Amino acid sequence: MPRYFLLVIVLVFVGCMNTVQNKTVSKAETKTFPVSKTDAEWRSELNDMEYYILRKAGTEYSFTSDLLENNEKGTYVCAGCGTKLFRSETKFKSGTGWPSFYQEIEGNVEFDVDYKIGYPRTEEHCANCGGHLGHVFEDGPKPTGKRHCINGAALDFIPDSSY
Template sequence: MLKKIVLGILCVGFASCKGTSQEKEMAKTTQTKSEKKFEITKTEAEWRKELTDMEFYILRKAGTENPGSSDLLDNKKEGTYVCAACETPLFKSETKFKSGTGWPSFYQEIEGNVAYDVDYKIGYKRTEEHCATCGGHLGHVFEDGPEPTGLRHCINGAALNFIPSK
């Protein structure tokens, strides 16, 4: 009987423990996109006219492209990756690295041009990235990247255009 009581107390204790492995500081300090006002705002119809179907799906509907499908994945040229919707500079080529995930990955954003939200779409908290100018969904940032930041900005290639250096 005593074993059952102790076992019951332990079960309740474990069930009430709050896991924090997915609660990264980055995700705790973000606002939701609906609270933000963006410099460039357009109607859904206006975005549909300007973007390809895949760009619209990614940037405006927070979709995800298939891994390995982006032409930018293996791009090794020097230049700047910009938002496909509004051309805001987002990432520099020197911060790009091969993450093995199937999406273009960067260890650092261009400060002030990428904004963050909390995303629970797959059942746990992640840090979503979007363009700070137009609000277009880019991808997610994770804390398993290389030095010097330790971050991996995992970005949909369809959300980006590449502008080579001159």
């Protein structure tokens, strides 16, 4: 029995080391973006949830975003800097509890890999301010097969009638 216990401890330790070794610094943490502000400036301009999502790479609870059921035509923009990120025509109901899109506005979203939960995921952030948006997965609908799973707090919605 003690040998099995020791084996389990060694396997857990090795498994944890592997996760730590995969930890890398994301491009969003080191890159200088066109919109660059101090932490104090971001804190003063964003509400608590926006700050947590955009600047600390947090995740909101599923099924809590007001934008989840939004069916208006328009553009979803970065809540931090107003950059156009997604069009309403690419939004779909994924059932995950977060606003989901099958295509970003090209050039306005950047991608990186994060290992925060122990395995690699493709993280998305605003190409203009570096704000964390969510993650993209390969299980979306045609034509792209992508599911951009985005925190609603990272987005503002601008109806087409406002342009």
